[in-house]
Amino acid sequence: MFRRPPRPRRAVEEADSNPVGPLLTSDTSDDLRVLLDEVDAAARAVYALHGLPSIPGHYRQAPDSDAWDPLGAALSPAEKWALLDQHPLNQGWRYASLEQLGQRSTIPDVRYASALMSACQGLRLRLETGMALSAQDLADAIRLGAAWRRLTEGGQSRSDLIFTAPHEG
Structure with missing residues (x-):
């Protein structure tokens, strides 16, 4: 009576496959790793500016x-x-x-750097294991892109990171 019509076989196979698989070739995966490494390095530089290990x-x-x-x-x-x-x-x-070192820092830049490194680590894990991206991963990627844009704009210092952890904003 309230039965959903069956999906065509092709749609079932596509839904069961890794949703980002076709998008992540070896080249794009390597490019993403390079970008994650660059964002991570910028966040570690913020740690170093504030006397934390990097x-x-x-x-x-x-x-x-x-x-x-x-x-x-x-x-x-x-x-x-x-x-x-x-x-x-x-x-x-x-x-x-x-x-995790900067998560509870009283310095906002250090907390942001901590969040950046955590987001990079999570996305790196997804790339290395081939796990499907979650909604949080996509949100992290968007935030990382915005933080990266601010880092690469002329005249901005590395401590001008604007990145909030999900529980902060």
Whole structure:
């Protein structure tokens, strides 16, 4: 009675395929990676301007310290748990990836740079795994494009990033 008419077989096959697959050739995928790397580098430069690390990786911060110390790049999961046991969060130790370092900064440019790096990381993950793009990925890509345009316009400094995380705006 309220049955939907069946879709033609061709429409079903097209809907089940990766929606961005035909658009992402090897060349366009490489171009996107280059652009993501450039935006990411600009965001890392903002971190450096404000005394934060700018090398990708994981970091820890001791209680009553402003400095972030890099964790070993090749730590096994067991070694990471051992670090948490030796320096627990409830005693004031903080742990974060480079992208997360600036999330709670009191400096807006640093928060924006953090959001940029997180968006770049998410889009990079989609490109590397071939996962379909979500609505959030498309929103991130649009925001990254706007931030990139501001970065490349003449006379703008790298700290003039205007990018808000979804929960901020």
